Amino acid sequence: MSMTEAIGRMQGIQSMIAELSRPAASEANTTALKSAASTSLATGTGNGDAGSFTEALTAALGGTNGTDVSSLANSLGLGGTSPIGALKGITPPATVPAAGTATGNDVVAVAKKYIGVPYVWGGTNPATGMDCSGFTQRVFKDLGVEIPRVVSDQMRQGTPVASLAEAKPGDLLVSFGGDHISIYLGNGKAIDAPVPGKTIQIRDAWEQHSNLTSIRRIVPAGTAS
Structure with a gap:
């Protein structure tokens, strides 16, 4: 799963992340988010070019809502570097140009x-x-x-x-x-x-x-x- 695909998958669960970041978020919402995030990574190609869950989540959130992404990822049991991203010699591109703009x-x-x-x-x-x-x-x-x-x-x-x-x-x-x-x-x-x-x-x-x-x-x- 490329970094672009990972970010796309994370965007699909932004609304649930927003709910979870509220103090009144229910345990059910937490469970739902964990399931969605786990599925988002598990359904990748396993080709080694996805970064850590925290990195992908940060990209999806855009860093604008004040959510402590690292704490959130850790609370879901998805913090740190995924087994895919940990493979030696494989680091995802820091940025991926929009389609058609690569040089x-x-x-x-x-x-x-x-x-x-x-x-x-x-x-x-x-x-x-x-x-x-x-x-x-x-x-x-x-x-x-x-x-x-x-x-x-x-x-x-x-x-x-x-x-x-x-x-x-x-x-x-x-x-x-x-x-x-x-x-x-x-x-x-x-x-x-x-x-x-x-x-x-x-x-x-x-x-x-x-x-x-x-x-x-x-x-x-x-x-x-």
Whole structure:
């Protein structure tokens, strides 16, 4: 469940939270809220990119009603970090751009959240591991952008970029005829899920004319920092 989805689910129980924050709130309301909040997290995909319940609840409330969210979450038995959010190497994006507004810089920021997730061939779930195209698909999905599952299809998405010299942060680098895909970070760096036994990592962009098959820009170009 992405952070956006988590926030959406929390918004659905805002009215009950407001009731609970009143001194006269009944035990029945407390029970109902706990049930709704638990369901909101339990019905996620279990993909490891939901943060703590408190963080999601804070986002849903918008921090405007004066409710002590941490105390509220703890009183419901849902405080702290969920088992999903506690997975090593997985941290939800601090903010998620509105659909259609993501840029290459957003792609880079989200991709870095998955550093340390293991490579697993055929994997698409950051809780267990991802392969190169599972990783790139996940990054764009977190930003509300759908791209196909496999490299052979991903390399046909977006618009082509003529050369690595013209690549911008967030562009996809396809190499070895479509056997591998990575995300360009700018300044000669890339990030990818490399091979079995390794984890998602930032590296020097070794892609060059002899092995670079295609460069694709899925969202508006980012700027190198």
